[in-house]
Amino acid sequence: MSTDDFGMVSPVIRLDLAEGTPATPVALAPPASRSIRAMRDLSEGTTRWWLWGLVAWVDIKQRYRGSVLGPFWLTLSTAVMIGALGLLYSRLFNMDMASYLPYLSLGILGWGLISVLLIESCTAFVSAEHVIKQIRMPLSVHLYRVMARNLIIFGHNMVVFVVVALWYQISVGWADLVVVPGLLLLMLAAIPAGLLLAATCARFRDIPPVVASLLQVVFFMTPIMWRPETLGTKIALALYNPFNCFLDLIRAPLLNQPVPTTSWMMTLGVTLLLWLVAFPFFARFRARIAYWV
Amino acid sequence: MTAIRLRDVSVDFPVYQGGSRSLKKTLMRAGAGGRILSDASKRLVVHALDRITLDIEEGDRVALIGPNGAGKTTLLRVLAGTYEPTVGLIDVDGHVAPLFDSALGLNPDATGYENITLRGVYMGMAPSEMAGRLEEIAAFTELGDYLRMPLRSYSSGMLMRLAFGVATCVHPEILLMDEWLLAGDAHFLEKARHRLASFVTGSKILVLASHSDAIVREWCNKALFLERGQVRMFGPVDEVLDAYAETVHA
Numbered sequence: 001m002s003t004d005d006f007g008m009v010s011p012v013i014r015l016d017l018a019e020g021t022p023a024t025p026v027a028l029a030p031p032a033s034r035s036i037r038a039m040r041d042l043s044e045g046t047t048r049w050w051l052w053g054l055v056a057w058v059d060i061k062q063r064y065r066g067s068v069l070g071p072f073w074l075t076l077s078t079a080v081m082i083g084a085l086g087l088l089y090s091r092l093f094n095m096d097m098a099s100y101l102p103y104l105s106l107g108i109l110g111w112g113l114i115s116v117l118l119i120e121s122c123t124a125f126v127s128a129e130h131v132i133k134q135i136r137m138p139l140s141v142h143l144y145r146v147m148a149r150n151l152i153i154f155g156h157n158m159v160v161f162v163v164v165a166l167w168y169q170i171s172v173g174w175a176d177l178v179v180v181p182g183l184l185l186l187m188l189a190a191i192p193a194g195l196l197l198a199a200t201c202a203r204f205r206d207i208p209p210v211v212a213s214l215l216q217v218v219f220f221m222t223p224i225m226w227r228p229e230t231l232g233t234k235i236a237l238a239l240y241n242p243f244n245c246f247l248d249l250i251r252a253p254l255l256n257q258p259v260p261t262t263s264w265m266m267t268l269g270v271t272l273l274l275w276l277v278a279f280p281f282f283a284r285f286r287a288r289i290a291y292w293v
Numbered sequence: 294m295t296a297i298r299l300r301d302v303s304v305d306f307p308v309y310q311g312g313s314r315s316l317k318k319t320l321m322r323a324g325a326g327g328r329i330l331s332d333a334s335k336r337l338v339v340h341a342l343d344r345i346t347l348d349i350e351e352g353d354r355v356a357l358i359g360p361n362g363a364g365k366t367t368l369l370r371v372l373a374g375t376y377e378p379t380v381g382l383i384d385v386d387g388h389v390a391p392l393f394d395s396a397l398g399l400n401p402d403a404t405g406y407e408n409i410t411l412r413g414v415y416m417g418m419a420p421s422e423m424a425g426r427l428e429e430i431a432a433f434t435e436l437g438d439y440l441r442m443p444l445r446s447y448s449s450g451m452l453m454r455l456a457f458g459v460a461t462c463v464h465p466e467i468l469l470m471d472e473w474l475l476a477g478d479a480h481f482l483e484k485a486r487h488r489l490a491s492f493v494t495g496s497k498i499l500v501l502a503s504h505s506d507a508i509v510r511e512w513c514n515k516a517l518f519l520e521r522g523q524v525r526m527f528g529p530v531d532e533v534l535d536a537y538a539e540t541v542h543a
Binding site for chain 2: 026028029030031050051054055058061062065130131132133134135136137200203204205206207210287290291292
């Protein structure tokens with residue numbers, strides 16, 4: 001028996017050295033199907049909430065390190081935007097500030113969440129390239145991180161609405177809690193949409209600017225700064241606009257209005273459709289994403 | 294029983310460049326039929342790994358050697374589980390800790406302590422678990438008060454100490470390393486060596502990609518000679534290194 005370079009006795013290693021590979025090769029079981037592995041990716045990703053939660057939190061801290069207001073910088077800029085738009089458009093559309101400003105602020109806050117989720121999903125995998133190539137972890141973790149980060153920021157921005165609601169004395173009741181299932185549904189739709197965007201953007205690098213400019217168009221087409229009723233007979237254009245329907249989930253309950261049935265149906269339908277498209281897509285290409293980024 | 298088994302593992306690597314990175318050009322190509330197909334075929338496919346069959350058993354300290362582009366890094370990534378093989382079966386039995394890049398998961402604006410937690414979490418530990426090991430890792434890195442400073446004030450050697458400290462504190466059964474790791478100062482190398490030594494005698498596996506004869510002979514008992522993505526030779530370190538040296542000088 002001899003000692004190795006580290007001055008330690010290592011008989012096991014010598015034994016292995018002598019034998020090399022085992023005489024009878026060990027047969028390996030074939031891996032689980034693509035769909036099962038994709039499902040595992042999504043579910044194991046959710047159970048690692050401490051990972052994406054912490055990283056999302058560090059993301060935010062990093063962005064605002066050294067600034068006095070921290071994440072509330074964003075809140076402040078949102079407040080300025082809502083205030084300015086409110087003043088301008090209540091004049092343009094001849095609307096009463098007391099009802100217009102709460103409507104506008106929720107619209108802008110909700111739209112901010114939806115659009116930033118879509119835009120940042122595009123870079124969810126690409127920006128995590130180093131991690132994806134080095135450490136095995138569910139890919140969904142990177143998407144959940146983007147979602148968590150932006151939900152936290154959304155929470156900060158909601159302060160603006162709270163101020164507006166206090167100012168105009170909007171009553172608060174248990175019915176407001178309908179916003180919770182609404183937000184959950186929005187997140188449930190954001191996962192497949194984000195998977196689609198993150199994966200295709202890893203492969204094709206020219207998609208993110210396309211998404212950003214499309215969203216710009218959608219912003220003006222969606223009732224955020226204007227009300228659906230102003231469309232008159234063409235109101236269906238707004239009522240069946242999926243973005244408007246998702247906005248309704250957040251906006252209506254907090255404005256003490258019932259969420260229109262069309263909005264519930266539409267958002268449920270869109271969410272289902274997104275999953276039907278995104279899941280097979282993700283299952284098919286999940287293993288290739290590490291090669292793409 | 295910790296082990297790594299590969300059966301006929303191949304990895305084809307699409308190299309996207311220029312036009313094939315663009316959705317617009319890809320769509321236009323589809324519309325234009327065969328006319329610009331010469332442009333389309335610019336999509337290179339590299340056979341990074343070609344039918345690799347391999348058994349690494351508990352206690353093996355394997356060096357990956359071979360010329361540049363032989364597939365060492367790709368193989369490490371396959372072992373780490375980040376690249377799923379295009380063809381073939383792989384079974385990695387044991388907790389894997391890859392140690393490829395000292396900057397992984399580190400945030401230059403966060404302090405050393407924060408980064409220890411961050412990196413540990415990336416390596417698969419819960420933040421509460423990391424809290425318990427923080428002091429142990431801090432002591433190992435010998436960075437002292439530097440740990441309270443933002444990471445951007447660290448030298449590359451200090452970064453490496455931090456990374457190595459976290460990576461080996463998770464007590465992985467399989468450690469995958471690129472050569473960068475062994476470029477520390479003599480004092481730290483000695484410490485790292487002791488840590489690795491206790492780690493290897495715990496009957497675990499080490500896979501190390503290296504170009505340095507000295508490092509390979511010192512750290513490994515087996516070597517895998519890769520050439521153009523294929524296993525040219527796998528066996529005791531001295532034999533394989535001699536064979537490799539012959540091909541280099543031939």
